[in-house]
Amino acid sequence: MSSPEKQARRSKGYANREAITAAAAGLFWREGYASTTLADVAIAANVPPGNLFYYFRTKADLARAVADVFVAETEAMLEATGADEGEPRRRLAALVARLSRSAPGRVAHGCLIALCVRDFRRDAPEASDRAAEAFAMLVGFMARELGRAGQRPSLALSRARAALAEWQGGIMLAHALKDASILSESFRRMERTLAG
The missing domain is CATH 1.10.357.10 (Tetracycline Repressor, domain 2)
Known part of the structure; x- marks a missing residue:
């Protein structure tokens, strides 16, 4: 994989991580931490649920x-x-x-x-x-x-x-x-x- 491709992949990964974190913060605020599931966060972040575990294990x-x-x-x-x-x-x-x-x-x-x-x-x-x-x-x-x-x-x-x-x-x-x-x-x- 070329350097620009690696950079693009890293940039997309950073954007996904940011989107997941922002979605989680919003859900924790509106719905509460206990009521929010990782699946809820994945949906709100528009990330496939399986991909969420790549960024956050728990x-x-x-x-x-x-x-x-x-x-x-x-x-x-x-x-x-x-x-x-x-x-x-x-x-x-x-x-x-x-x-x-x-x-x-x-x-x-x-x-x-x-x-x-x-x-x-x-x-x-x-x-x-x-x-x-x-x-x-x-x-x-x-x-x-x-x-x-x-x-x-x-x-x-x-x-x-x-x-x-x-x-x-x-x-x-x-x-x-x-x-x-x-x-x-x-x-x-x-x-x-x-x-x-």
């Missing part, structure tokens, strides 16, 4: 790939937020603004990361821990920026955790009551917490 392997996406997306968001703004308070405000862009999906379905942390815990604990890293990264970013703004480390960490808890609590309640205004209020409280 559902736990697929859960880990989904968790890896959470971490990569969170890391990219934080890097972009840090690069876009120069001053710590503005970076924190920009982070809240970025998080608020996902509000409609969060109100409709809850927080995919939180759902997966919980749902992966029993059958795929490594994936659960990996997904939780996205939250740790958010807390770390907020605490560092608060520290750069002059807050002592213990207060900066406490406020960062409070801001994340506000966001997650707002998502849960907004989703449960199907009321987007609840999440909007949570974002305003996050902004106040991070500005204080």
Whole structure:
């Protein structure tokens, strides 16, 4: 097989793996991890079920790939937020603004990361821990920026955790009551917490 053919095959394999992972994330969010089968994922990804096992041997392997996406997306968001703004308070405000862009999906379905942390815990604990890293990264970013703004480390960490808890609590309640205004209020409280 020639080098361009190998490259095309690798590229198709990467695209299939990405499609499978994206389909799984969507199904886990809408249907739940326990209710989603590998056959469901294959159908949603438009991949023959037998081919799915070439990429992911087990559902736990697929859960880990989904968790890896959470971490990569969170890391990219934080890097972009840090690069876009120069001053710590503005970076924190920009982070809240970025998080608020996902509000409609969060109100409709809850927080995919939180759902997966919980749902992966029993059958795929490594994936659960990996997904939780996205939250740790958010807390770390907020605490560092608060520290750069002059807050002592213990207060900066406490406020960062409070801001994340506000966001997650707002998502849960907004989703449960199907009321987007609840999440909007949570974002305003996050902004106040991070500005204080």
